[in-house]
Amino acid sequence: MKREVVWQPVTAVVVLALAALFPVVITNGLATTIGVETMIFVAAAAAWNIFSGFSGYISLGHAVFFGTGAYTVAILAQHWHLTGESVFWLMPLGAVAGAIVAVPFGLVALQARRHTFVVITIAIFFIFQLMAFNFGFTGGSSGIIAPILNWDAATYNNPFYYIALIIAAFTVGLGWLIRGSRFGLQLRAIRDDEDRARGLGVKTLRVKLSALVISAFITGMIGGLFYYFIGQAVPQFIFDPLFDLAVALMAFFGGLGTVAGPVLGALIIEPAQQYLTVQLNNDYLSEILLGALFLAVILLVPRGIIPTTGERISKWRSRQAGRQPATAAPPGEQPVPEPAAGRGKEAGR
């Protein structure tokens, strides 16, 4: 236990330092582009995890918040004729728009549980995609073009990278704080047994909705950044069903409901996918590979890398520790195990 307490912040600082140094060391344009996309997905997966990972409600509609944030920034930048760096200041407004949309989204979808919840999030997602295609102010299928940034090509990606990194670090930190807090415990109680949690006095709807709004706020901000980075807001890229799937995959891959899991998942999956897309020069093949990877994760490490590795390590440790006393105590005369097993399991997650 104590070892983990020391190592967790050290690992976090090392990872953050490495991430901050990345564009300084590697200046290849393709690599930094992949870097920006990866950081965007680290933040998005961590934000998704704050709601879906902790509460157990799998949302396949987070692209709604992502797209709302992106379109808010796009439309306001167009309306106020903003250019250059000033567009970045609209990102908090994108976040607020995402959070506002999350309230009716949650009030409708959180009426249901399990499958039905997932399906309703998908349905709401398609409503938003259709609205983006059909409303006049979104520019329809041709979308909205972002103002051109006349930055130096060599360092063009860096501001995007660092903004995404700051948001990602903030989100992971927030996730860590929430996980340990009373609010986080309430969320996990809902995940484990919602009716019992309500019986124990958890205001379930309020707790779930708050988590969704927090998650949507960050996702909306990331959406705004993504729009400016790719330089346009078109419905099929901004309201993309693959976005929903990708963030869920990253979180599942790393470990649903853990703080580091979604980060690890995003750091592995997004660069791999981008690299393959570029190398193979075939969007369809990379789509097939994403699906195949997803299936492999579900079938081979269904609980994610971090929980599975943690389990292996603790099993190995207990085997190491159990070797000597196991020979001493004959079977059948073992002392009654202490009822602390539940707590140990909780810490291992």
Added chain:
Amino acid sequence: MGRQIYAAIADGILEGGVYALMAVGLTLIFGVLDIINIAQGILVVTGAYLSYVLSVHLHIDLFLGLLVTVPAMFILGLGIYWAFIRPLRGRERTSMSLLACYAVAIIIEGVLYWIFGANEETLHASYITDSFRVFGFYLSDIYVYGFILAVALVIGLYLLLYRTKFGRSVRATMQDQTAARLIGIQVNKVAGLTFAIGVAVTAAGGMMFGATSGGFTPNSGYDLISRLLAIIILGGLGSIGGALVASVFMITLESLVDIWSPNWAIVVFYLALVIVLTVRPTGMFGRQPVRAQ
């Protein structure tokens, strides 16, 4: 105006029959396996492409081709079940199976794009363009044939479920899996066959979809699955009768709104879903409340 409305209702009922066929497969799979097969939409599109290949390259009639495509889709369904659904276990099985089906859908979509490209394809046959007059309306032949086919297949499914020993095992598994296992039903086998049957009907649904939609691409799967999900939730998950009524109701509603605004017709679809679920969370015919599942 009145004529237009009657025509829209007639179209809606006929097309609703086709959607009912696809939705029954989906709701049957849910009832027995407790999973939602998100891949159903892309499987319908796969069925359409299979019919396309048979009719364009081998010049086999669309309806005759079903004799090949239905068994092919049945085998595909069996394969998906054994490879990806059956191994899933544990507490997260529900969400895992949903994601597994989504992953399968993505793979199939990628494969279809790779083989057929992103161009719109349509199915061609003399009866797709022909129409005949009933009570002063022109009804397209294909809609009528498709409706008859859908009704025949739904009756076939009904007989299979309510008049055979296999059907009794399926219904027993739907009611209580543990009890079914205890009285000697091979639940895994029943589940696999049900999944395969649910997928097999997409061959017929896909042929009809390809013939009536006026163009399909591998991307059409998303649109289809979201409609089908809305239909089976409205009808009450796992309720076959509910799926039939909800299909006809929703497609008719869509074709009515289509008179005023084609772009927004599909939104009404989802809005109806949201409103119905807010007022009556069980869906129209669900016994078990959606909320408590």
